Amino acid sequence: MNRYVHIQAALTVLMTLSLPSVAAPHETVDRWIDEALTNNASLSAQYAAIEAAQAEEEASDAWADPVVKYGIAPETLEGSNPVGHRFEVSQALPWPDQLSASREASQAGVLAARQDTQWQTRKLIASVREAYARLWYSNRAIALHHETRALVEQLADITRQRLEYGEGTQSELLRIETELDTLDAKLVELQADQDRLSASLIPLLGRRPEPDDLVLPMPDQTTAVSDLSAATDHPMVQAAEARTAEARARLDAAEAGRRPVFTASAGYNSLWADERKRWMVGVGIQIPLSGQRQNSAVRKAAAEVSRRQWQTTQAHRDLLASIGDAKAAIQAGYGRLEILDERHLPNQRAHWEASLNDLASGTGRLEDAIKSARQLTGVKLNREAVVRDLVSAEARFGALVATQVRK
Structure with missing residues (x-):
């Protein structure tokens, strides 16, 4: 029995090892976008705002609720006389254009x-x-x-060899070791910055991403240049225009509010001895006494229209300015990248190789070689920064002119 159990356990282990391992999904930008569109709290709140606006639209042109009144004569509860009752139903009659204006305002709010x-x-x-x-x-x-540390390690190897042949000095080797210690301390700082940056992305993605194996697609210069055009239907501008339309509709409703309010009513009063007088129908009218309240509402609505119009104008201007800024950043980024790839980076590589050869032959200075190693890495890092800024500029530009926007 025990032998059978051991065989079964061994087969289970072998089957488990033979199964393909499930690798963790790569940290791609498309995966991040999917997660953000699904998990981002601010975007979810914005969808809730649409639901609220749609709910308001459903009742925007509804009539006011009718008023039902009922009364009873307490003294008639006792005695031989019938109990006296009185009830009445009244309904405010809205102006048709006032209802349509309210409806248009709510529709503009949804938009x-x-x-x-x-x-x-x-x-x-x-x-x-x-x-x-x-x-x-x-x-x-x-x-x-x-990579910088590896370059400095090369200098250390050369210095040790020269020291063995009696050409180098112990102080040069100590200088390189000090440089390596400085680089190690800098590495701790870089890793801490990366951890903080990764943690700062939790509100955006709903989780803390892993920084390993990130692949940044290089922007296509031809596509970026051909897409540099002004947008005419940007949602930021359309939202401002919709709010202006909403304000105009509110102004129309306020103008209609200056008119008298009519009320139709019907009721029954059993207190009348004559049965022909018990049923009643009537019309009521509410006349503005001074009109001050209504005039104040109109002035407020007119000021709101003016405010929304200016905001729409500013939205147009901000959009054009942002497009121009992103366009300039993209063009400058490609220009800097071309200089780095074709001139700066090759020249700095050649300078490093020359410094390394000079140090090996004893004609160069150690400090010059260390400086050249730093500069080589600095140029490479500068190039990566240009790529980072270029991708960021194209991302901003894509939001402005609807390029690279996923539905």
């Missing part, structure tokens, strides 16, 4: 909420792309830091 949500979605996607680029850059900074 504004939807456009706000679309704009929030665009900004969220752009923020995810920028955050991905920042974390990628942090990862690249650590990788390049290791």
